[in-house]
Amino acid sequence: MxxxxxxxxxxxxxxxxxxxxxxxxxxxxxxxxxxxxxxxxxxxxxxxxxxxxxxxxxxxxxxxxxxxxxxxxxxxxxxxxxxxxxxxxxxWTVAEPRQFDLAAVAEAARAAAEARRPDLSYPADRPAPPCKVVADEALVRVALDAVLENAPRWGARRIEVSCRSIPPGEDGPGAEVIVRDDGAGMTPEVLARAFEPFFTTRPPGEGMGVGLTLAKYAVAACRGRIEAESPAGGGTAVRLFLPAAEGRPSEVKR
Incomplete structure (x- = not known):
C-alpha cells in the first residue's frame, strides 16, 4: 500500500x-x-x-x-x-490567527511584485531566519501586496523588502517587515494623510487612494500596526509589525 x-x-x-x-x-x-x-x-x-x-x-x-x-x-x-x-x-473583518513564518510570506509577496513589474528592481534579501508571528496570513499578504503596489507611484525604481524578529522589550515579541523604496518620498502633509481612505495625489481616474488604507485595516485586524516614514532626502519606508503571541481574534471596527 x-x-x-x-x-x-x-x-x-x-x-x-x-x-x-x-x-x-x-x-x-x-x-x-x-x-x-x-x-x-x-x-x-x-x-x-x-x-x-x-x-x-x-x-x-x-x-x-x-x-x-x-x-x-x-x-x-x-x-x-x-x-x-x-x-x-x-x-466586521474578523482575523483568523495562526502561527506562520512572516519572512516566508514577505518573500512570496516580493517575488509576486517582481513578476508584476519586471521593469523595476526588487532585490531578494539574503534568506532571513524564521520570523514566527501569530496573525491571519491571508490578511498579512493583502497588506504587503498593497504596500508593494503603492511604492512605484512615488517614482521608485528599487524596492527592498526585509524582515526581522523583534525581541521582548523592544515593542516585541514579534516581527516586522520593512518595505523601503528609492522614490521621491512624501511631503509631511501627504505622509500625515497617507493611510486615509480615498486620499490620493494622483490625477482623477488614476487611482482611488485605498492602497495604504487597505494595508492599515489588514494589519489592524491582526492586532499589529503599520507606520510610514519619508525622510527629507527621499525614499519611503513602510513598517508592518505583527505580534508573536496569540490573543483574542481582532476586528476592524467602525
Whole structure:
C-alpha cells in the first residue's frame, strides 16, 4: 500500500494560501473601508438636515425658500438611507490567527511584485531566519501586496523588502517587515494623510487612494500596526509589525 503523502507544515500556509482566499480578504476589507466612510457621511448628512430644519423655522414666511429647503432635506435623507443600506452589507473583518513564518510570506509577496513589474528592481534579501508571528496570513499578504503596489507611484525604481524578529522589550515579541523604496518620498502633509481612505495625489481616474488604507485595516485586524516614514532626502519606508503571541481574534471596527 502506498504511503500517504506528507502533511504540510502546520505553521506555514505560504504555499497553500490561495489567490482566491487573499482576494476574498481584500474584498471584505474594501467593504469595511466603505462602511467606515459611509458612517462619516451619515454624520455629515445629519448635520445638513439639522441645519436645514432650523433654517425652515426662520424663513417660514417665504414659501419659495421653504420649498427649496424641504427638497434639500428630502434628497439628503434619501442619500442617508442609501448609505445605511450599504453599511448593512458590510460586516466586521474578523482575523483568523495562526502561527506562520512572516519572512516566508514577505518573500512570496516580493517575488509576486517582481513578476508584476519586471521593469523595476526588487532585490531578494539574503534568506532571513524564521520570523514566527501569530496573525491571519491571508490578511498579512493583502497588506504587503498593497504596500508593494503603492511604492512605484512615488517614482521608485528599487524596492527592498526585509524582515526581522523583534525581541521582548523592544515593542516585541514579534516581527516586522520593512518595505523601503528609492522614490521621491512624501511631503509631511501627504505622509500625515497617507493611510486615509480615498486620499490620493494622483490625477482623477488614476487611482482611488485605498492602497495604504487597505494595508492599515489588514494589519489592524491582526492586532499589529503599520507606520510610514519619508525622510527629507527621499525614499519611503513602510513598517508592518505583527505580534508573536496569540490573543483574542481582532476586528476592524467602525
Amino acid at each position: 502506498a504511503a500517504d503523502p506528507p502533511s504540510p507544515e502546520p505553521d506555514s500556509l505560504t504555499a497553500n494560501a490561495s489567490d482566491s482566499l487573499i482576494e476574498a480578504k481584500r474584498l471584505v476589507l474594501m467593504g469595511q473601508i466603505g462602511a467606515d466612510v459611509g458612517h462619516e457621511l451619515n454624520n455629515l448628512f445629519g448635520k445638513i438636515i439639522g441645519l436645514a430644519e432650523m433654517t425652515l423655522d426662520q424663513v417660514a414666511d417665504r414659501p419659495d425658500a421653504c420649498a427649496e429647503l424641504e427638497t434639500l432635506i428630502g434628497v439628503t435623507e434619501q442619500g442617508a438611507r442609501i448609505v445605511e443600506r450599504l453599511e448593512a452589507c458590510c460586516g
